[in-house]
Amino acid sequence: MASLRPRLSSPGAFALPFDADALASLRVTLASRHANARAAFECSFVSLSESTGFVVLAGLEPLLETLERVRISAEDADWLVANGLWDEATAEAVGDMRLLVDVDAAAEGTAVFPGEAVLCIDGPLWQAQLVASLTLRTLGDASSVATRFARIAIAGDRAVDVVDVSSAREANAERACTLARAAFIGGASSTTSPHAASAFGIPLRARESPIGLGATRDREVSHRAWFQSSPAGALVYFEPSQPERSAERLAVAAEGNTADSWESRPFAVEIPGGHYVDLAEGLERAFAAREVPAPHIYVSGILDEFAVRELRREIPGMAGVCVDATRLSAVVQVRAEVVALEEDGRWSPRMRYADSLVACSDPGRKLVMRYFDAQGHPVADVAHATNERMQSARGVEFVDRVTGARTKVAAQRGAPLLSNVMRAGKRSVTADSLETVRNRAQTELGALSDREKRLTQPSRYPLGMTDALFALKTQLFEGSEDQLGAEEE
Template sequence: MSNQRERAQQRVEEIAALPVYRDRNLALLTDLYQLTMMYGHFKAGRHEQRVVFDLFYRKNPCGNGYVIAAGLEQVVWYLHQLQFSVDDLAYLRSLDMFSEDFLEYLRDFRFRGDVYAVPEGTVVFPNEPLLRIEGAIAEVQLIESALLAFINHQSLIATKSRRIVEAAQTNVKHPGSAVIEMGLRRAQNADAAVFGTRAAFIGGCVATSNVLAAKSYDIPVAGTQGHSWIQSFPTELEAFEAYRAAFPENTVLLVDTYDVLRSGVPNAIRVGLAMKEAGQSLKGIRIDSGDLAYLSKRSRQMLNAAGLADVQIIASSDLDEYTIRDLLTQGAEIDSFGVGTRLITSTDCPALGCVYKLVAQQFGDRLEPRIKISENPNKVTNPGKKKVLRLYVDGAAVADLIALADEQYDPSEPLELFHPIHTYKRKVVQNYEIEELLVPVFIGGDLVYELPSLRSIQARVEHQLSAFSSEIRRHLNPHEYHVDLSQPLWDLKQRLLHQWRRSAQS
């Protein structure tokens, strides 16, 4: 265990040295009501009371059948370095809301709780805890907003990226079509751009135009030239020739500055033929506007007729999974796709909507379950300290089971599962294997989880998805994957609901 902790510590220190993390203090990255609740608990002398919170989401984004969990690295870094600086305390003092003894408490504040989380790259579903946090109520309350921001954003972008990548992979004419993330200039800010790029790579993008993200996460970087490069030369051909001279080993030419078919492609062919004669090769052309299906097909014909069949065609221009699928349905001759705005902002679904709910609280020697009641059945929380079990039969994921943390299951015994709301929907699973999705990350404030590399997270996505049926993975009206409650958890939930009803009526 000590060696594991040493490796975990070394890894998080490597990550903390990255430009996106270095010399940053995010202790005040919280909503004011987290601090006011902390203060209230402190003044009431209950700030050390132990609680359990779950972080989960209620609805899959973008009409998808699942979510790809991402953002845990940022959570680990944040909790590992979390402390209030002198400037932070001075600012809080200036608000004239908090007493000096509370500010002294914050001066020595460190995260000392337990965190269990699903590893990044895990396929997850609504209502499953992505993080389970246990610790003193003051510290667990403080970190709510930051954790939600990290997990919400990167999980959303990883999922959106995966949808786009899978759309590109339906390219029959050009199998293995790649997606390049190009959203830096359209992201909501610099952090959204860098961490969005990271999430996009988790989802399956092969490269990025974002140099800072590429450096930070060892992601392949890609880019050609903009329209201003072409415009800055007397002629388009001169611009192409100058770019070839600068990058003879990686010449990709933007052909839509003036006229794709009457100017851009013919000039690219001239450069391509000259390069061929010189023993070089034109790598590709990029089309960034117009009717991409028509222009790509005509461009392919022109390139092939000129003996340049190996020149690739790259398409960009407000692409997403829907436009890519439409283009491929129309027979577009596109080898790879540059995707920006609609990926980095997840335009059609700009928020995942994770929530952070109290599920257990210590009273005396007992950890008592807590439940949030709502008139909306989907918002009634699952009480108690829980775990998530994934059941496999012959390597295929058949159901997930949300169970109480102390429950034990014997895979050699048949297990009856039932829908948590429509309980008449039942099935029996036999001869199954169990994967426990939540793994320990922090224990007593000590980091025990060695953060994986980005490429291993990307590989986990592929491995995870391979266990799910195509009906669950499809983009339009996907089949609902079974996520059930264990019988003890369901019974507990019903008991708490009945207790509340009786108390409300008395």
């Protein structure tokens, strides 16, 4: 397949935000008889680790922004035909594409759980398919980063400052900006990306560069000049290859900090690698020998939540960590599935079949209700068919979607988890500020139980479906088995 390279139709805006697979698949879809039939897709998260209990939903606003401005021009279509991804019939069918899809989603920053619908797409099949493909990448990357940073904040007991330093290795400024936004939602206090700081108002953090430091002879003077001229909160670089000399140089440089400024602007040192515990202890000894206040110690490197938890125990004086999202593996990915297709003016349920009933996807268009106890803690999320009445909060009964067991919980109130955010390709709600999204994430995580937030072996949050949905799922599954048996005979 030809490699599709994004091209700019105007400064800062990609004309083709979709990948080659999505655009090539469109050719097949448009050739089918269902191409313009309305279809309903559901997007949910798939956990890539048994340790991932919750997910912080992030990336919704960037997704909606992209969908609002997306266009496939005649020039784009000609290029796709010339490179073999489309034929002339596909280009003609797409034309000057105008999105007609509706999107319902959980609010950005909401704590959600693997397996449940967090975003629903309703529209012509070929358009819904394109939007779903874009959702996989946009929500998947951002939510994985936000969830990682939330878990790192939990590992540090929320007493350890978390700095996003992804821009140090991410050459693409726009992607670094996206990563910083997701990290801030998850719990990062600041970023090293000027692009993100300018675009979103995220506090900017500066780090002393080892490249510039190596060009100077007098390291003490260099450290002191950097500290005095850099923005508040800037990190001074520690050289792990020369631990004793580096600690002494930093202590000498710190002597230039006046007593009045220590409280408002402490001397913060970044240890970029090595044996963190020994280096931190040596640094503290060097500062104590010169009778200057102990530095605020930050560590960086390939740090996940488990490494941060261990360092928190071993270095009591650790003030913060510098986390590079590009060096951490994803914790979740997004799965998009067709759950219903319009045929002859009526919705027909669709299901992904598997070897067992519980492993199959949940068919049909749905409304998801989240139920809360008297203290405001969520107790269960239950999917209802769109044509059935929502259950009252008192005595919620459902079928557990993982075990298939009937379950009942006591709740005080319920509220829809998803709401409409786009109608006919146009945003239907005002965008939340990034600060609002971040605060929502912190509130949502605070409402979860400690068991559900454990870094290892978290308690499984109850996800269920009503009896009506379970009956539909059972009917489709048994029908497929009967058909398979008939074919074998």
